[in-house]
Every structure is written in structure tokens, then in C-alpha cells.
Amino acid sequence: MAIGYLAIVFHAHLPFVRHPEHQDSLEENWFYEAITEVYIPLLLVLEGLVEDGVDFRLTFSFTPTLVTMLLDPFLQSRYVGRIERLIALAEKEIARTAQQPEIHRLARLYHQRFLSLRDAFLDRYDRNLPEAFRRFQELGKIEIMGSAATHAYLPLLSVNASAVQAQIQTGIEYGEQVFGRRPNGFWLPECGYFPGVDRMLRDQGVRFTILETHGVTRAEPRPKWGVYAPIYCPSGLAAFGRDPESSRQVWSSVEGYPGDYDYREFYRDIAYDLDIDYLRPYVHQDGLRFDTGIKYYRVTGKTDHKEPYAPERAESKAEIHAGNFVFNRQKQVEYLAPAMDRKPLIVAPYDAELFGHWWYEGPAWLNHVVRKIARNQESIRLITLSEYLEEYRLNQVATPAISSWGYEGFNDTWLNGRNDWIYPHLHRAANLMEKLLESQARPASLVSRALAQAKRELFLAQASDWAFMINSGAMAEYATQRTKRHLLRFYRLSEQIQNQAIDERLLRGWEMQDNIFSSVL
Amino acid sequence: MRQEPRKSQRSRRGATSPQVITDEVESAQEGEVETSEEGRTALECEPAELPSCDEETKVVLLAVNPYLVHVYWGIAAHDQAELGRVFSRLGPRARPVLRFYDVTHVSFEGTNTPSWFEVEIALGAGSWYVHLEGPAKSYCVDLGFRVEGGGFRRLARSNVAETPRALPSDRVEESYLLVEGDSPRAESVVPPEAASEERGGASPSGPKASGLRLPEGFGPQAGAESRSATTYGQPQGAETKGPEPKELRIFRTAAPGEIERKLAELYQPSRREESGSAPKERSAGELPPAAKERADFTELSERSFRPGQSSGQKLSSKGG
Numbered sequence: 001m002a003i004g005y006l007a008i009v010f011h012a013h014l015p016f017v018r019h020p021e022h023q024d025s026l027e028e029n030w031f032y033e034a035i036t037e038v039y040i041p042l043l044l045v046l047e048g049l050v051e052d053g054v055d056f057r058l059t060f061s062f063t064p065t066l067v068t069m070l071l072d073p074f075l076q077s078r079y080v081g082r083i084e085r086l087i088a089l090a091e092k093e094i095a096r097t098a099q100q101p102e103i104h105r106l107a108r109l110y111h112q113r114f115l116s117l118r119d120a121f122l123d124r125y126d127r128n129l130p131e132a133f134r135r136f137q138e139l140g141k142i143e144i145m146g147s148a149a150t151h152a153y154l155p156l157l158s159v160n161a162s163a164v165q166a167q168i169q170t171g172i173e174y175g176e177q178v179f180g181r182r183p184n185g186f187w188l189p190e191c192g193y194f195p196g197v198d199r200m201l202r203d204q205g206v207r208f209t210i211l212e213t214h215g216v217t218r219a220e221p222r223p224k225w226g227v228y229a230p231i232y233c234p235s236g237l238a239a240f241g242r243d244p245e246s247s248r249q250v251w252s253s254v255e256g257y258p259g260d261y262d263y264r265e266f267y268r269d270i271a272y273d274l275d276i277d278y279l280r281p282y283v284h285q286d287g288l289r290f291d292t293g294i295k296y297y298r299v300t301g302k303t304d305h306k307e308p309y310a311p312e313r314a315e316s317k318a319e320i321h322a323g324n325f326v327f328n329r330q331k332q333v334e335y336l337a338p339a340m341d342r343k344p345l346i347v348a349p350y351d352a353e354l355f356g357h358w359w360y361e362g363p364a365w366l367n368h369v370v371r372k373i374a375r376n377q378e379s380i381r382l383i384t385l386s387e388y389l390e391e392y393r394l395n396q397v398a399t400p401a402i403s404s405w406g407y408e409g410f411n412d413t414w415l416n417g418r419n420d421w422i423y424p425h426l427h428r429a430a431n432l433m434e435k436l437l438e439s440q441a442r443p444a445s446l447v448s449r450a451l452a453q454a455k456r457e458l459f460l461a462q463a464s465d466w467a468f469m470i471n472s473g474a475m476a477e478y479a480t481q482r483t484k485r486h487l488l489r490f491y492r493l494s495e496q497i498q499n500q501a502i503d504e505r506l507l508r509g510w511e512m513q514d515n516i517f518s519s520v521l
Numbered sequence: 522m523r524q525e526p527r528k529s530q531r532s533r534r535g536a537t538s539p540q541v542i543t544d545e546v547e548s549a550q551e552g553e554v555e556t557s558e559e560g561r562t563a564l565e566c567e568p569a570e571l572p573s574c575d576e577e578t579k580v581v582l583l584a585v586n587p588y589l590v591h592v593y594w595g596i597a598a599h600d601q602a603e604l605g606r607v608f609s610r611l612g613p614r615a616r617p618v619l620r621f622y623d624v625t626h627v628s629f630e631g632t633n634t635p636s637w638f639e640v641e642i643a644l645g646a647g648s649w650y651v652h653l654e655g656p657a658k659s660y661c662v663d664l665g666f667r668v669e670g671g672g673f674r675r676l677a678r679s680n681v682a683e684t685p686r687a688l689p690s691d692r693v694e695e696s697y698l699l700v701e702g703d704s705p706r707a708e709s710v711v712p713p714e715a716a717s718e719e720r721g722g723a724s725p726s727g728p729k730a731s732g733l734r735l736p737e738g739f740g741p742q743a744g745a746e747s748r749s750a751t752t753y754g755q756p757q758g759a760e761t762k763g764p765e766p767k768e769l770r771i772f773r774t775a776a777p778g779e780i781e782r783k784l785a786e787l788y789q790p791s792r793r794e795e796s797g798s799a800p801k802e803r804s805a806g807e808l809p810p811a812a813k814e815r816a817d818f819t820e821l822s823e824r825s826f827r828p829g830q831s832s833g834q835k836l837s838s839k840g841g
Contacts, residue, residue: 159581159680195683207700213826217819218685221692226818232698244826251830339816394699401657402584402685409828410586410685420648424574424593427581487571 002381004333004344005388006373007240008366009210011187012039012352013063013151015465016516018075024285027478031069032082035129036293038356039070040117041363043125043132049370050141056370057382060133060352061145061187064174065463067130068516071178076127083118089282089292090114093270096278102308103296109311110294134179143384146175146183146206149517153414153464155194155402156423160430165200166455167462172204173520184208184386189464190414191215191242191349191405198233198400208238208385210349215403216241223398228336228344230389231398238389239400245332246348249325250359257321258359261299262313266358268297268306295360318361322368330379342392345383418476419467425487429458432494440497449511450502452521454493456514461486486514580619580664582679587656587687592619592679593648594664600676604644607666607674614669617644619651624681625658639667656687689819 014034017027049056062070069075090111097104125132136142148154148167157163168186176182186206188197193215201209208230216227216239223231227241250256257263271279271289283289297306298314329346336344355362373382406413415423436451443451461483469479489510496502511518575595583591596604608615618639622629642649653660660682665675 156583159583212828213822214686214828217822217826218687218689220686220690221694222690222819224693224695224818226820226822228818228822232700236698236700238700241822244822247830248825248827252827336818339818389700393701394697397696397698402683405828405830407829408586411584412586412589415583415585415591417650420591420593423583424581424595425571428574484569484571491572 002333002343002379003337004329004346004380005383006246006329006346006348006380007057007059007383007385007388008369009059009061009145009347009349009385010042010352010355011061011147011349012066013061013147013189014066014069014353015463016065016069016150016460016514018069018072018513018515020074020513026284026288026290027475028075028078029082029290031075032079033291033293034353034357035070035079035121036083036086036114036117037360038353038363039129040120040125041356042352042366043129044120045363045367045370046136046141048367050136050139052371054371054374056141056374057143057384057387058141058370059143059145059185059384061147061185062130062133062175063147063151063187063189064149064171065151065516067174067178070129072515073127080118080122080127083114083121085282086293087111087114087118089279090294092278093294106296106309106311107294130178137179137181143185143386144175144179144181144183145185145187146172147187148189149174150459150463151189151465152459152462153190153192153404153411153467154188154197155192155404155411156414157426157430157462158194158196159427160434161196161200162434163426163430163458163462164197165203166433167459168197168200168204168206170455170459170517170520172206174517177519184389185210191403192411192464193239193400193403195399195402198237198239199235202233202235202237206237208240208389210240210242210347210385211400212403212405212409213242213244213247214409215239215400216398218401218403219398220401221398224396225340225342225344227347228340229342229392230345230385230395231400232395234397234399238385238395240345240347240385242349242405243332243346246325246329246346247350249328250348250350250354257325257365258354258362259299260317260321261301262310262317263299264295264309264314264360265297265299265306266295266360268295270294270296314361315364318364319368322365322372325365325369326372326377326380330377333380345388346380347385413471414464414467416471418473419470422467422470422483425483426462429461429487429490429494432490433458436494436497446502446504446507447497447500450493450497450507453507453510453514454490454497455521456516457486457490457493457510459516460514461490489514578664578677580662580677580679582660582662582682584682584684585650587685588653590651590653590660590682590684591648592651592662592664594677595647596644596676604666604676611668615666616668617642617664617666618673619649620663620665620673620675621651621653622661622663623655623658624661627659629661629681653684656684659683689823 014031017025017031019025019028022028046058090107093107094104094111097107121127121129133142133144137144149170150167152163152167154164154167157167172183172186182205184207186201186204186209188209188211191210191212193209193211198209213227216223216231219231219239223229223241227243230238230240232238248255250258269291271283271292276283276287276289279289279292280287282292296309298309300307332346333344355366359365370382373380403409404411404413433454436454440447440451463482466479466483469475470483493502493507493510573595575597578595578597578600580592580594583593585591618641620637620639622637623635627633627635640649640651662679663673663675664677664679665673667673
């Protein structure tokens with residue numbers, strides 16, 4: 001009989017980086033890497049668990065920008081081309097490394113892996129990964145949460161309630177359409193909570209969200225059970241707090257598992273080690289190097305010298321780390337349960353992209369965690385957050401604290417001297433959008449299309465990824481261009497709608513490029 | 522994480538898909554092609570810079586963290602002309618300022634605020650960061666100028682913004698909600714009385730919750746019991762909405778008993794022993810159960826909390 005619960009939550013997100021106007025796009029490559037390294041490997045873990053009769057519960061959130069890309073036939077088609085090129089590169093690597101037995105063996109493994117991934121994508125999943133996840137939802141093994149339309153950082157949009165409401169509503173509607181159910185849970189982008197968003201979520205039928213630890217621990221009044229039981233906002237929305245210990249075990253640069261010396265070294269990709277002429281057909285057409293995903297070395301230590309990767313050792317370490325993780329959760333619930341009037345709940349949310357991409361062995365670790373929980377112990381049981389709320393419907397009322405899971409836990413990342421220029425425009429544009437919608441009660445067909453595209457452009461401008469990248473300095477130019485591009489398109493469309501002079505040719509081009517949410521807008 | 526963002530920056534910098542397809546773009550369907558001329562033309566004919574946001578005079582307040590706020594403003598052309606006249610007439614005797622009103626727990630009508638302070642600004646800057654000393658406060662800002670001798674002329678008033686809390690609350694009273702329903706819908710949500718009362722929050726009396734006790738062994742069944750036993754008031758909206766099982770119902774539950782005494786005991790600083798956080802690896806029994814220590818779980822979570830362990834790391838590397 002379990003004395004406590006564990007809810008592992010994967011938040012999967014990528015910004016909308018579809019670039020049909022470019023033959024080769026580094027930003028799109030983020031998406032292809034994530035399919036190869038994260039989404040299919042995680043699906044295969046789930047498949048294995050079901051095939052082996054392992055009972056489990058996991059929670060996922062997929063942002064609508066990611067889902068719309070996963071469902072986009074154009075990007076699916078490009079992905080097939082990408083994985084085919086990887087297979088060809090791996091074949092070439094098998095020949096090149098013939099005299100290096102350790103590396104050669106790895107090249108063969110990569111070749112086999114890419115073949116399997118291609119077959120899974122094309123045959124097993126018929127290119128439709130959201131549908132594959134939906135099937136696990138239907139089996140009752142996973143719960144899928146909704147999220148905001150374009151991963152907008154809602155606290156900084158909140159001066160326009162309509163902007164936040166539109167992000168929530170469109171995100172939920174799109175998720176419902178794709179996954180076949182209106183979600184009970186809603187992933188607040190970057191866990192960004194502000195007072196009032198709870199009511200907006202309740203108005204859309206949402207039952208729960210997840211907050212960073214201090215969103216719950218600093219709630220008013222003080223929660224009796226810390227983050228080990230949900231609180232209800234006065235609106236009735238349940239807020240689950242992130243457990244800091246299970247987060248740190250995975251994320252911490254000091255204590256975290258992914259930095260183990262036996263795990264694969266992320267940065268030693270052959271893209272940076274081999275001659276560009278050799279690589280040319282497989283990297284960016286302009287000769288820019290980007291990760292191929294073929295990496296032959298392990299972390300080894302705090303040194304530039306890297307030893308060859310040993311898959312068996314890494315797999316074994318993943319199992320050891322899984323055991324350690326489960327053991328610590330057991331100890332946690334054993335510590336907590338006697339003092340509580342209910343079974344304690346440990347909520348462990350992670351970015352899905354950590355698993356398999358940055359932490360290559362992440363899916364293997366997850367596989368072991370789930371199996372060990374199912375078979376090797378009795379203290380804890382995996383649970384979805386909806387199930388927990390079904391079991392414990394009575395919860396303490398407290399108003400969560402303003403919080404995020406970003407740097408320092410507040411808004412600093414998305415609002416500082418580097419990116420604050422965005423907000424006057426986002427707020428102005430949201431105001432304009434309100435006025436446009438008010439003035440066009442029954443728009444004609446063309447105006448209706450222009451309004452829908454204006455919404456798309458505004459949604460895309462609101463993506464928090466741009467402010468994030470500008471802040472970090474990484475891809476800042478791209479992020480600035482994207483912000484300006486969508487704002488400018490929005491302004492242009494709003495002028496045309498106001499002046500009743502819509503340039504259909506222009507509109508068609510933008511509809512083709514920025515084609516998100518065509519099924520709900 | 523072991524990844525150093527700057528390493529990947531090296532490999533990806535300047536990599537913004539520079540190559541534009543000249544003839545055609547793959548369309549949504551594989552194998553089908555469609556000219557992209559409209560898209561490219563559209564992109565190319567877009568102006569490079571964003572227009573000014575100053576069509577109206579306004580000021581907006583945004584909290585950054587518990588101790589920092591950001592204020593931006595815009596001044597419409599007609600106000601700028603007037604300001605030019607004022608400043609040319611008064612010179613340095615007129616100072617542009619942001620006047621901050623502390624409107625925490627105040628229904629602000631413009632003059633009834635208990636305290637305010639001013640920060641001098643350079644109007645042309647368009648925005649300002651202001652360090653504040655008070656977390657968990659609500660502020661409203663007037664953009665204006667102060668004239669020597671004490672006069673203040675307001676140009677615009679901001680929204681109200683709240684700074685985040687920096688510490689857990691000291692209020693320990695408890696009240697509970699029972700929320701039921703498999704598919705709650707907005708229209709069936711009945712705001713509990715607690716909502717407005719709780720939000721008003723300023724009242725230190727708290728104890729609508731005092732003397733409440735959670736039913737023993739509460740869970741779904743216990744919750745149901747408590748509903749009939751201790752709910753005060755009808756489930757709101759139940760009469761009009763009907764008792765469908767899937768309907769969302771919210772009950773505010775009050776429980777009697779000795780919870781207050783127990784809470785006082787629980788939160789007594791002297792009893793709040795060094796409960797520590799669950800260590801990475803420990804032998805069973807090394808850490809006594811929380812019950813024995815009267816651990817404060819909120820403090821426990823706060824103590825092991827490290828902000829910023831999130832996508833920040835992922836994307837900073839990703840974007841590099």
C-alpha cells in the first residue's frame with residue numbers, strides 16, 4: 001500500500017520555427033533534433049512499458065506551437081529528409097571509422113538508431129506524434145495538460161486581460177481539438193503566475209496548474225503542507241507546487257544526474273570535429289555547422305580530454321540514478337506521510353527537451369524509474385494530478401504568490417534592459433486587437449481572414465521565447481527579427497482592416513508562412 | 522547541468538537561416554509545390570522598424586521582482602507640445618517625476634492613499650527601473666511633473682501592479698474548499714464566499730477559519746461527510762444548476778475543533794526544529810518522520826528551493 005504519490009510532469013515546448021521561405025533553417029533544426037532525440041524516444045519508452053504490462057502514470061504538456069509543428073505536413077516532410085540524411089551520414093561514418101573499433105561500434109549503433117527512428121516516425125506513428133501521445137492518454141497512462149497558445153509569458157501581458165484570455169482560450173481549444181479532450185490541467189508558460197490568471201483558467205474549465213515551489217510556499221495564508229499537497233486558489237483552481245528536491249536532482253549543475261561522467265557528452269558532436277567538406281551535405285547548406293546528433297564521447301570529467309562513450313556503462317548508470325531517485329522519493333514520503341492527514345504528493349516537472357537531447361540517457365532513466373516504482377517498492381505510486389484531485393477534493397484555500405520558474409523565480413528574465421522594448425508594443429497591439437474585434441462584429445470573409453491572421457501574428461509576437469533569447473544573447477538577432485516581424489505584420493493588417501483595404505496577396509503570403517492554428521482561428 | 526551555453530553559441534551564432542529559396546517553397550503537402558513569392562515579397566516590403574507607441578499619453582507599471590519595478594510611458598504629440606511650453610516657462614523648477622502610490626489593500630480613488638513617494642526621471646528616456654523596499658505591495662504610478670513649491674500635474678495614471686512576495690506568509694489560518702466535478706465548466710463555477718473574503722485578505726481576524734478542524738482521515742469519503750456536516754450554506758448555485766454529478770460544485774468547508782491549538786503548536790518557532798531537507802542519499806530511519814519534529818513543510822520546501830532550475834538552461838543553450 002503506497003503511502004505517497006509521485007507525479008512526473010514533462011513540459012514539451014518549442015517556439016514556432018517553421019521557415020518555408022528558407023531551404024535550410026537552423027531554427028527548424030531545433031525541432032528536428034527534438035523529434036529524433038526526445039519525442040520519439042519518450043514514446044518508445046511508453047510503448048515498452050505498456051508492452052511489458054508495467055502500470056504507470058505520467059503527465060505531459062505540449063505547447064500548441066510545438067503541436068502545430070508536429071502536425072505540419074511540410075515540417076514532417078522535411079523531417080523525413082533530415083533523418084534520411086542522418087542515416088546516410090551514419091553510413092559514411094561506419095566507413096570512416098573502420099580503423100577505430102570503439103568509435104566504429106558507436107557509428108553502427110547510431111546508424112541502427114536512426115533507421116529505427118525513421119521507421120517509427122513513418123510506419124509506427126505515421127508521422128503523427130501527437131496522435132501517438134493521445135493513444136496513451138486514451139489508455140489512461142498519461143494525462144495531457146493544455147497550455148497557452150504560443151507560450152506567452154502571461155504575467156507581463158496581464159495589463160491586457162484580453163491578451164491573456166486569448167492565449168488561454170486558443171491554447172485550450174487547439175489542445176482539445178488535437179488530443180480529443182478538454183484538458184483538466186493547464187501549464188502556465190515558465191510557470192508564470194499572477195493573481196487573476198487563476199480565475200481566467202477556471203473560466204475555461206481548467207481544474208489545476210503547476211507552480212514553481214515559492215508560488216505555493218509563499219501563498220497567503222501559509223499552506224499547511226507546503227508543496228506536498230495542492231492548494232485551491234479562491235477561484236477553485238488547484239495549484240500544485242514543484243518539489244525542489246526532485247527538481248534539483250535532475251537539474252542541478254552540481255548534484256544533477258545528467259552531468260555524470262559516464263553520460264554522453266553533448267558538445268562533442270562530429271559537426272565540430274570533422275572537416276567541413278566531409279560534412280557539407282549533412283549540415284547547413286551555407287556550411288554552417290550544427291549538431292548532427294552523432295556524438296562519440298562521454299563527459300569523462302572536468303577536462304577537454306574526452307573518452308569514448310560506452311553505452312552499456314551509461315545505461316547502467318541511468319539505472320543506478322533511477323534507483324537513487326526512487327529511493328529518495330521513498331524517503332521523502334516516509335518522512336512526510338506520518339505528519340500529514342493525506343498521502344503526500346511529490347510533483348516533479350521537467351522540460352521534456354532535457355530528456356534525450358541535453359541528457360541523452362534521460363529516456364532510459366525514466367524507463368528505469370517507472371519500472372522500479374512499479375515493481376521494486378511499495379511506498380510510492382505514480383499518479384496524475386487529476387487522479388490526485390479525485391482522491392483529495394478537499395484542499396486548503398490560499399492565494400498563490402507571484403512566481404515563475406525562471407531566473408530568480410520572478411519576471412527578471414523576460415523584463416530587463418535588453419528586452420523591455422517589446423512590451424509597449426505587445427500591450428499596444430493587444431489594445432488594437434481588442435478594438436479591431438469590437439469594430440468588426442460581422443466581418444466579411446476577407447476581413448475575417450485578415451482578423452484571424454492578425455491574431456496569429458499577435459500570438460507569435462507574444463511568444464516568451466523571443467524575450468528569453470534576447471535576454472540570454474543567444475540567437476538575439478533572430479529573436480528580435482521575429483518579434484518585429486510579427487508586430488509589423490500585425491500593425492499592417494490592423495491598418496488594412498481599419499481602412500477596409502486588405503491586400504489579399506499579402507495576406508495569402510502571411511497565411512502561408514505563419515500558419516498556426518488555422519483550425520481554430 | 523553540465524552544458525555551458527556559450528559553447529553552443531560558438532557553433533550557432535549568426536546562423537539565422539540566411540538562404541532564401543529563389544524559386545519555390547515546398548507547400549504543406551509533400552511533393553506539392555507552391556510559389557512563395559507572396560510570402561517573400563511580403564517579408565521584404567515590410568518596414569524594418571516598429572512605429573512609435575506614443576499615440577496616446579500613458580504610463581504602465583510592471584513588477585520585475587519583489588524589489589524592482591519597471592515603468593514605461595509614452596507622451597502624445599499634443600501633450601508634448603504643452604510640456605515643451607511648461608518646461609520652457611518654468612525651466613528647472615518643473616521636474617518630471619513618477620509618483621508611486623502604495624495602494625496595498627486600498628481601493629484607490631486617487632486621493633485616499635496612505636502613502637506615496639516620487640522618483641525623478643528623464644522624460645525622454647521613455648522607461649525607468651525603480652528599486653523598492655517593499656515586496657508584496659500594490660503600487661500605482663502617476664506620470665507627471667512637480668513644480669517648485671509643491672504643485673503636481675499628472676499626465677497619466679498607470680495600472681495597479683503587485684510586487685511578489687519574498688517570504689512565506691505568517692498567516693496560518695486554514696479554510697478549505699471542496700471542488701467536485703469531472704468536467705467543470707466556467708458557467709457552473711460558483712465562486713465561494715471565501716474568494717472575495719480571502720482576497721480582501723487584509724483582515725487579520727482571519728478566523729472565519731479559526732476553530733476549524735479537518736475531518737479525520739479526510740479523502741473523498743471524508744470530504745463528502747464534511748460537506749453534509751460542516752458546509753455552511755447551500756452548495757452555491759446548486760438549486761439553479763441542478764445536482765448533476767458532473768457539475769462542478771465548490772463548497773467551503775469549516776471544521777470545528779482544536780486545530781488552532783495544534784497550529785499554534787506546529788508553527789511555534791521554538792518547535793520548528795532543524796528538520797532539514799530530504800538528503801540525496803540517506804539510510805532509512807536516519808531522518809525521523811516529520812511528525813516527530815513538527816516540521817513546517819512550507820519552510821522545509823523553501824529551504825531547499827533554488828530558483829531558476831528550468832527551461833532557462835535549456836533555451837540559453839538551445840539558442841546559442
